Amino acid sequence: xxxxxxxxxxxxxxxxxxxxxxxxxxxxxxxxxxxxxxxxxxxxxxxxxxxxxxxxxxxxxxxxxxxxxxxxxxxxxxxxxxxxxxxxxxxxxxxxxxxxxxxxxxxxxxxxxxxxxxxxxxxxxxxxxxxxxxxxxxxxxxxxxxxxxxxxxxxxxxxxxxxxxxxxxxxxxxxxxxxxxxxxxxxxxxxxxxxxxxxxxxxxxxxxxxxxxxxxxxxxxxxxxxxxxxxxxxxxxxxxxxxxxxxxxxxxxxxxxxxxxxxxxxxxxxxxxxxxxxxxxxxxxxxxxxxxxxxxxxxxxxxxxxxxxxxxxxxxxxxxxxxxxxxxxxxxxxxxxxxxxxxxxxxxxxxxxxxxxxxxxxxxxxxxxxxxxxxxxxxxxxxxxxxxxxxxxxxxxxxxxxxxxx
Numbered sequence: 001x002x003x004x005x006x007x008x009x010x011x012x013x014x015x016x017x018x019x020x021x022x023x024x025x026x027x028x029x030x031x032x033x034x035x036x037x038x039x040x041x042x043x044x045x046x047x048x049x050x051x052x053x054x055x056x057x058x059x060x061x062x063x064x065x066x067x068x069x070x071x072x073x074x075x076x077x078x079x080x081x082x083x084x085x086x087x088x089x090x091x092x093x094x095x096x097x098x099x100x101x102x103x104x105x106x107x108x109x110x111x112x113x114x115x116x117x118x119x120x121x122x123x124x125x126x127x128x129x130x131x132x133x134x135x136x137x138x139x140x141x142x143x144x145x146x147x148x149x150x151x152x153x154x155x156x157x158x159x160x161x162x163x164x165x166x167x168x169x170x171x172x173x174x175x176x177x178x179x180x181x182x183x184x185x186x187x188x189x190x191x192x193x194x195x196x197x198x199x200x201x202x203x204x205x206x207x208x209x210x211x212x213x214x215x216x217x218x219x220x221x222x223x224x225x226x227x228x229x230x231x232x233x234x235x236x237x238x239x240x241x242x243x244x245x246x247x248x249x250x251x252x253x254x255x256x257x258x259x260x261x262x263x264x265x266x267x268x269x270x271x272x273x274x275x276x277x278x279x280x281x282x283x284x285x286x287x288x289x290x291x292x293x294x295x296x297x298x299x300x301x302x303x304x305x306x307x308x309x310x311x312x313x314x315x316x317x318x319x320x321x322x323x324x325x326x327x328x329x330x331x332x333x334x335x336x337x338x339x340x341x342x343x344x345x346x347x348x349x350x351x352x353x354x355x356x357x358x359x360x361x362x363x364x365x366x367x368x369x370x371x372x373x374x375x376x377x378x379x380x381x382x383x384x385x386x387x388x389x390x391x392x393x394x395x396x397x398x399x400x401x402x403x404x405x406x
Contacts, residue, residue, distance in 0.1 A: 026326035027067045031057075032096040033310070034086060034111065035126065037075035040204045040230035041103045043259040045126050048307040049073075049101040051296050055289075056314035065322070072096070078103075078203060080110035087114040097328045098123060098317060100310050105129035105176035115140045121331040123317060125309030128228070128255060129179040130394060133358040137401035139332045142339075144359045145309035146277050148176070149394045151254050152183035154275035154363050154387050159222055159252055160191040167252075168220035169198035170211050170235060172227035180226040180254055196220045205231055208238045216244055224252045232256060233263050240268055257304045261380045266371040269380075273367050277392075278305035278347060279381055282364075285346030302378045312347045313359075351389055356401035363392040 033053050035045040050073045057069050076083035090096035102108045103126030115122040116138040123142050130149040167188050171177040185195050196218045199211045215223045225235050256274035280290035280302040293303045320337040343351040351361040366381040
């Protein structure tokens with residue numbers, strides 16, 4: 001029986017409409033910045049990470065190449081259960097393709113599992129735990145900026161070589177602190193040093209007096225601060241009140257950011273050694289980006305390495321999508337393309353992404369300047385040493401990642 005011409009035309013129109021929708025969907029991207037917008041890590045990521053993501057979208061010029069990009073953000077409140085609920089809502093309802101920032105290691109490990117289950121993408125620039133590219137690695141996750149293994153080996157080794165052979169840790173009591181203490185302990189002991197003890201503190205602690213007194217009484221040469229953000233700055237401020245550094249012990253900022261140094265001021269922070277993979281004043285490329293970023297920030301802050309990583313990670317993500325010609329919704333395939341392509345941008349320079357998802361680039365050991373050495377606002381660091389990209393992170397031979405072929 002012949003179909004009516006109207007039915008044939010309607011069927012053809014529906015097919016064309018479906019094909020058009022499919023093509024449009026193949027070049028539609030939704031980016032979610034999942035960060036700490038209100039807690040102790042807000043200055044490291046927060047609104048600045050969303051601004052960095054917006055800058056990457058604009059600089060990629062993807063819109064002019066037929067792509068549509070939507071950007072959303074949310075506050076995970078440093079709670080893995082809250083982050084997990086947001087992640088599932090974003091993927092199932094909001095159709096988010098890629099998660100950015102994800103400050104807090106406990107949060108990142110939880111989101112890492114959801115992203116793998118749902119075949120989305122996590123480009124982690126905020127969490128530090130090296131487990132993301134070790135035992136808990138995923139074909140859907142890239143760890144972009146830094147990790148606890150790198151921090152321990154750069155800062156820890158330098159301090160032990162300088163004579164700091166006895167350590168006591170003040171450690172944040174969650175996944176990040178545990179990983180950083182673990183990785184630094186391994187470095188100290190391998191170099192012939194000793195760990196005399198440690199004490200754990202709750203996240204977002206205001207009073208560190210009891211923890212500092214324990215560290216002081218240990219007589220350890222180095223007090224390793226396995227914490228970050230507001231916890232680190234509070235530890236340092238209160239250590240100054242106790243006269244710990246004046247008494248001969250040295251504080252080791254195992255994870256310190258430029259926003260922390262700014263909050264402390266050079267008078268308090270001077271002489272601190274720590275490792276970062278980005279600094280706004282490294283070269284012309286970092287200075288140009290940072291100037292544009294600062295102009296958009298309400299407080300005119302320079303970018304942290306977390307925020308710089310959001311920009312850099314998205315730039316490479318967009319390059320991979322262009323190389324694929326579309327279809328951003330198969331997370332594992334997009335990440336596989338990101339690993340195939342060399343990374344290169346003005347913020348982190350040339351690099352690569354390994355099979356375990358670890359992004360490789362140099363690490364820089366800095367020392368905070370004395371007040372009289374600073375030439376102006378945000379001029380806080382002097383470069384002490386550089387670890388090449390192929391030496392900065394855990395060797396693949398030591399990896400427990402199942403994606404790595406031995």
